Amino acid sequence: MDTVAREGPAEPPEGTGTEPANSAGGSGSSPEAEAAERRERRREQRGWYVYDWANSVFATSVLTVFLGPYLTQVTEAAAGPDGYVHPLGIPVRAGSFFPYAVSASVLLSVLVMPLAAAVADRTGRKKPLLGAAAYLGAAATTGMFFLDGDRYLLGGALLIVANVSFAVSSVLYNAFLPQIAGPEERDAVSSRGWAAGYAAGALVLVVDLGLFLGHDALGLTQGTAVRICLAGAGLWWGLFTVVPLLRLRERPVAGAAARDAAAPMRVTEGFRQLTTTLRELRRYPLTLLFLVAYLLYNDGVQTVITQASVFGSKALGLDQTTLIGAVLLVQVLAVAGALLLGRLADRYGARRTILGSLVAWTATVAAGYVLPHGEPVWFYALAAAIGLVLGGSQALSRSLFSRLVPAGKEAEYFALYEVSDRGTSWLGPLLFGAAYQLTGDYRHAIGSLVVFFVLGFVLLLRVPVERAAAAAGNPAGAAGTTGDGEDGPAPVRMSGSI
Template sequence: MAETNFEVELDDEPSIPTGDQLDIQEPILSKNELYAWYLYAFACEVYAVVSLTSFIPLILEQFSFEKGVLNTDHTIPCNNSTAFSISEEVRCVVNVFGIWVDTASYSLYTYAFSVVLQAITAISIGATADHGAMRKTLLLSFAFAGSVSAMLFLFVTPSLFLLAGVFTIVGNVCFGASFVCFNGFLPVLVRNHQDVRKISSQIRSYIAKKNYTPSDEGNHNLEEDHNNFEEASLLATHNQQSLDPELSKLSEDLEKEKDRISTHISTRGFASGYFGGIILLIVCLIISFLLNSTVFSLQIGVFLSGAWWFLFSLLVIKWLRPRPGPPLYLDNGRKVGWFDYIIFAWTRLWRTVRHAKKLEMSFRFLVAWFFISDGYTTITSVALLFAKTTLHVPDTGLIIIALIVPVVGLIGAILFPKIQKQFDLTTKQTIILLNIMLLCIPIYGCLGFVLPVGGLRSAHELYFLAAWFGFAIGAIQSYCRTLFGELVPRGRETEFFALYAVTDKGSSWLGPTMVAIITDTTHEIRYGFAILLILLLLPIPILLSVDVIKGKADAAKSSENED
């Protein structure tokens, strides 16, 4: 792969070639638009880094603890300081709608329920966001709703621990839905980058000059249809490469340039998000010291993350172009309403799944992503709860651990493209390497069952594992998004990134739920590392079976044959 550490030269208002040079249907990417995309990552990722993965699980556990009772006697309050001297096996449970739940499991169940709703929401908006200006409209609508739910955390008390769970669910659903739309912009921005458009224009001219058709089924006029010439070049190369090495070389240059720019933009997006999270975590650490590490200091952190998300999203309104798709009409020609959009999205999903064989590599990657995302999400949940309930790490120490992850994650996101280039790794090979790095964490946790020392028996080990986890997590998220963006049919970006979100957050109920059940049954959260070990082993053989070149060609053909 070409060097990814480069400065993208974009004009604030780039000049648009005209006439025979380009037949433009979409504006070229400008600096302001690219910075607006980065800015939204800077806005919303703070909520994920500070609240969803760090503070909210601890708040939910503490609130439920203060309302909980001992599992051995459902009348003794957990906040009785002498209660836990009875036995090391004594655990705290809380009544949730008539069911006794371990307080360490309450946040896991809440998160699991929220991601199920998040999956339903993502599907309901996925295909519709590719029509009209819905992608930007939905992104901002969910951003403002989610940020307000985060700010309301400041006013919740332990007696309202169930309301805290509701705010968690609303915030997570809105964050995930807005991120679907955010990711849907990535392939659009990449293909409209001026360096990509320059090579694409050369390919279009060459194909038109040679009078190649993009496929047997297609009948596009390449001089008039700018939106399809990249796909045409890939398919024409597939059909003509043995006869026309020059066309093959041009198409290979285009794919390398798209991969280079996509990796660069995606990595910068995650880096900007982590940078925002680091800033706010430092502020929260100071607040925690000033307030003696009370749970209220964590509530202030969640409030600040919501305010941050809200305020910086306001700036996105002006600079991020809507990049509208075609308007959506029903068969009778009338425009559709909101309910029609939802029905259309689910119908489109069913049709896509029925024809999954035509995009086999895209769906194989989604299966692998299912396990990768569930694995690293569960690591985050299990590690913090394990630190609090088993190793008894104070809240200040937990904030430091939460701070280590994005700091090292930022470093990993920046350095891994250099590591990839140094060892000449493909994007797929890099993802496999990162997954193996994540796999080391549950292996180490499981060693605690057999080794007298080590194996996560002391708090200081967590600091090292947090750095290890952070170095891998920032990079693997970026590379997975980059690779999937290359396997997405044009014009259906948000629809497919909705599937990506379903297999990401939507799949994340599996790990937390299994760990919660094991914890409720055994009252030992360490068994959760065995679940993590399985989750992170499964994607490796699946990734090895993904043929990226075939996946790109299938996506191109799917775009061209879309009716």
């Protein structure tokens, strides 16, 4: 495969909205115009942070804490004496309905995200699409208030709509990052966004837990309290989405993209665009190498998050209150962790900071293998370590990837980022489940996840960020901070076809 860097202009094409933040107004602009542009950019960035604040509550309160157990309870109420329900005539064990619904939502989002990204890049109208996805998801989440009795099919349908909308809106939201922040500030901006999301998740989860634990004193049933928490997450999502929709600006498309925007858009266009993007990645082997590294270590991250409660319950014998408290601790410390790693990236570079976080992840997972049974304090210590590296590793991965994306194709490449993430999210749980099946020990299962962090570390070590950014046609210095330049091994020469 050809590894020669694509030749590109010294500056991004005019009108793409990806001009470096430090060049606002251009060389001929007056100081007053440059100051006004900086103020407007800061205003956009603050509005952009608010969408993380808005939608992260869905991920925390709905997906992580309340919906799984409650929807399973509703499904069990609808099940026959044999413990099965029959959606679309298919026999499904009641306890499997929630994970199957999550899997269906992931599969559907993989199909929908490329179409939304193609429309966004061709028309330059990311904001209306973001608003449509956000409010559809918020409405579906709010509708979970009516999930009671044996309405498990309603719960599954609302979960699928909400989770697909969440995924699509995340693609469009991430695609704004290269437009509102220059390369030198992208790590900090991305980290602040993640921190805002974790702060909102922690704040709402505290309120939700107060309502859940005190439902008797408030004259509510436990089910009613859960439904209020679910609906409240939807209302929160919808309310705060107003802010980014008011503050973010559209950037007009230019050149070929503008001509394409006038052509009719077919449903298959998104999938053709995804195929084209995959083929185009052969021209950017270093961007592809980073993406593969990210998929590996992020799969490890996601598996630790989703399986930590099972590990704590089955391997360590901890009760539900302890597990929920650990989730809350992760949310609180992830705020500080995202900001801390953002500052470290300013000093040492995003790549080196992510590499350091992967070392910490490896040590944390290894420590989980030897945690004593029935000792909540050690599980809380593990949760604290996870919280400190969780937000930062995710935020810096997002900002680093944004530097390796060709100008004008932000939504297209971030759709690939999300599609690839969701498309491989079964690898970690598969290894976790296989390790448990072979050994019968959850400690071996959690320990097996070390392989994702080690492989991700090795591949990321081989990505020289300055060279990768230049190969994608971004300006010299677009990789940003000290430590992410040409240091490290030479790039891997990749061959074969995508």
